[in-house]
Amino acid sequence: MADNPPPDLKTGAGEKRGKTSGTVADFRYKRPSQPDRKDPARQSSKTARGRVATPGEPRRFGTDGRGYRQAYAALDLGTNNCRLLIARPSGENFTVIDAFSRVVKLGEDLAATGKLSDAAMERTMAALHICAEKLRKRNVHLARSVATEACRRASNGPDFIARVREETGIALDIISAQEEARLAVLGCHILLESGIGPAVIFDIGGGSTELVLIEPGGPVPRILDWMSVPFGVVSLTDSVPPPDGTQEGRNRRYAEMRRLVDESFAPFAERVRPAAEEAETIRLLGTSGTVTTLASLHLELPQYDRQAVDGLIVPSDSMRDICRRLSTISERERRSVPCIGDDRANLVVAGCAILESIMDLWPAPKLGVADRGIREGILRSLIAADVQGEEGRASLARQRGGGL
Structure with a gap:
């Protein structure tokens, strides 16, 4: 559903790094310059069917001149992945018409150097060129493209942008x-299990993890508290030396990951403890590659299936068992596990450590799994903002024409 944008968050304990922005930006790209052989004023006033529009006439929201629904796009450039969604409004929801996802490892070696590496930037540029071509082909009406922790932390992040x-x-x-x-x-948030009282939604990214305490209800939940820590699956993996190849070494490494994350989460854990103790039902919803991968293992899927995973409710004990099992086997063994493969074999252990820490601080008996997040949030914001803008312009046009 196209929700109204939620209210601003409370100031949380997470340190703000980088530029704060809540703006909606039109997607801009370069077109080859072509001579205009037609009257520009008359050309701009025609619809695709050749009808001359009345000056000041508002267009029907969400459609182009031929009556097709407009396309909106959301691009999320994270520390590990580059993801794009292109969608059209469909009633209160939207229908995805194109998508792209690629592991680019933009944050590779960032913890050690403080910079985006040349190799990482080249991988990311290749993915972004594909995204740009998709945006052109789909004739996107409005888009927003965001970059997160890797570009916030890197000294050369602005230059790369x-x-x-x-x-x-x-x-x-x-x-x-x-x-x-x-x-x-x-x-x-629409995937949150029904219940009474506050809940926690979390996003385990590549370079950071966000925790949000919410009060469900209304079109969007009310945000009570939040925190961001600079540990995601990439940054935590890079912060702890690799194991020595022994079972004991793997155990030590996992324990160190847990210690680092627990310390980072401690202020948030202290603040939300009263809410957890008083809640009638403790609900937890996670969005990330970590939770969707572990949910796939819980279902024993031979390969990833978004329809089976998105919206799944999994017993927390099952997720803990999977976390501990993955943390004890070697990277080579993890590569052979269905739904993990080469891309996640080295990172999933860090994701497990972060997830276990979250389940400790908010001990819900079950975990909701979402294969959706930032991109869908962007799309809902774009569509809602465009609806409001079009309604305002239509109202103004009616007033000027002697209407309301």
Whole structure:
């Protein structure tokens, strides 16, 4: 459903790194210059069917001149992945008409160097060129493209953003951790299990993890508290030395990951403890590659199936068992596990450590799984903002024409 944008978040304990932004930006890209052989004024006044529009006439929201629904796009450039969704409004929801996802490892070696590496930037540029081509082909009406923790932390992040704009036309917005948390909640909260009282929604990313305490109800939940920590599956993996190849070494490494994450989450855990103790039902919803991968293992899927995973409710004990099992086997063994493969074999252990820490601080008996998040949140925000804008312009046009 196209929800109204949620209210601003409370100031949380997470440190703000990078530019705070809640703006909606039109997608811009470069078109080859072509001579205009027609009257520009008359050309702009015609619809695709050749009808001359009345000056000031508002267009029907969500349609182009031929009556087709307009396309909207959301691009999320994270520390590990580059993801794009293109969709059209469909009643209170939207229908995805194109999508793209690629592991780019933009944050590779960032913890050690403080910079985006040349190799990581080249991988990411290749993916973004594909995204730009999809946006052109789909004739996107309105889009928002965001970059998260890797670009927030990297000293050369702003330079990379400028390069992306120059070479692809995509205007990436480095959003704050606060905005990242808001968009994640907006994108997945409709999957939250029914119940009374507050709940926690979390997003385990590549470079950071966001935790949000919400009060469900209304079109969007009310945000009570939030926190962002600079540990995601990539940054936590890079922060702890690799194991020595022994079972004992793997155990030590996992324990160290848990310690680092527990310490980072401690202020939030302290603040939400009273809510957890008083809640009639403790509900937990996660959006990330970690939770969707572990849910796939819970279902014993031979390969990933979004329809089976998105919206699934899994016993927390089952997720803990899977976390502990994965943390004890070697990376080579993890590569052979269905739904993990090469891309996640080295990162999933860090995701398990983060997930277990979250389940400790908010001990829900079950975990909701969402294969949706920031991109869906962006799409809902774009569509809602465009609806409001069109309604306002239509109202103004009616008033000028002697209407209401």
